[in-house]
Amino acid sequence: MKGAPTIPDWIALDWGTTHLRAWLMTADGSVIERRDCDKGMGGLSRDAFEPVLNDLLSDVITNTKLPVICCGMAGSRQGWAEAPYTPVPCVPPSASKATIVTSANWDVRILPGVKQNSPADVMRGEETQIAGFLASEPNFDGILCLPGTHSKWAHISAGEIISFRTFMTGELFALIGGQSVLRHSVSTNDWDQDAFDAALSDTLTRPADLAAKLFSLRAEGLLHNLSPAAARARLSAFLIGAELASAKPYWLGQQVVILGENTIALAYETALTAQGAMVHCVNAEQMTLAGLNAAFDSLQETKP
Incomplete structure (x- = not known):
């Protein structure tokens, strides 16, 4: 208002x-x-x-x-x-x-x-968050993870973005959970952390059968009364696990900072911590605003 x-x-x-x-x-x-x-x-x-x-x-x-x-x-x-x-x-x-x-x-x-x-x-947009992070951590050398609709993994060194990869994990979760046959299985906002942890570990070990894992959520709901909370947590774990398996060259043995403190960011932090990664979260909105501030300051410096 x-x-x-x-x-x-x-x-x-x-x-x-x-x-x-x-x-x-x-x-x-x-x-x-x-x-x-x-x-x-x-x-x-x-x-x-x-x-x-x-x-x-x-x-x-x-x-x-x-x-x-x-x-x-x-x-x-x-x-x-x-x-x-x-x-x-x-x-x-x-x-x-x-x-x-x-x-x-x-x-x-x-x-x-x-x-x-x-x-x-x-x-x-993510580059502005990165600029905001580097404004307070100019000597950072490692990996920034920016989870969201299209998750980003960026390698940062000497104040530069060296390389990055994007994963459509968040959009896939929304599409599968809202429009596929699995929408009936995951129609809840409840969460089963144990189901997430187990499914994540399994997917990191065997990411190749992701498509089969997804349909198993539907089958287990029909045959074994898999709860919507467990199904939703497992769907998230399957997709995040597949992303982490592919992004392993970015995070393995690296210092990782997650730009985000919401539920999805904490899920990434939990998943990476379970794999022994050195990881912590920072506030993404604060990084966006810091990056915009840095841009404004640079504009002022160029004025006569």
Whole structure:
């Protein structure tokens, strides 16, 4: 809900596929207010982005075009304006490489994504989280895991993103759990941790039979009354286990930091800890905001 009229120094935006997060900021990086709406990139035409932003910030008073630093899917090919990708290895892109968007009310700059040519891969938004993490840990050398709809594993060294891989684990979980024959077996929000642990260990040992493991959830529900809580936990473990098995060259023997503290991030932490990995979680939203702050600071440094 919008509060009393306020005058920020700049606006930070994380514009994703399904949601928009905005922070009203002071020049020193303090948050005045956070605002959210469900007008994500996926439901907008190109000419709808500015009206959505105007509506979200309709009570913000300013005599000039406030700087707006934006990361995420607003810079995609289907977004507000396509922001080019920066190839790895690279320092997380700064505002100096941002795409400037023509706007009547705002000085909008959309941060670039990052690309990898072989194997082909892209990220948008995660590079800003990485920049935020490196702002406080500039000497970090290891692996960043960014779980979510499309989980990322990024190798970081000397302040650069060296390489990364994306896994559609979260999207697969949503599709299988919501649209496949397994939707009847996992229709609960309850959780069985013992079932998760056992299924994870089994999948890491034998990831090749994932497709058979998935259908077994349906069969065990019909024949042996497998509970929805156990089935849901096992589905998550099968998919995360297959991801971890494939991503093993990234995390084995490496220092791993998970950018996230929600349920899914904790599931990754549990899974990696069980494999003897050196791992801990940090707050992903704080990293996003820190990365946007770093971009704003870099923009100020380039001004005469």
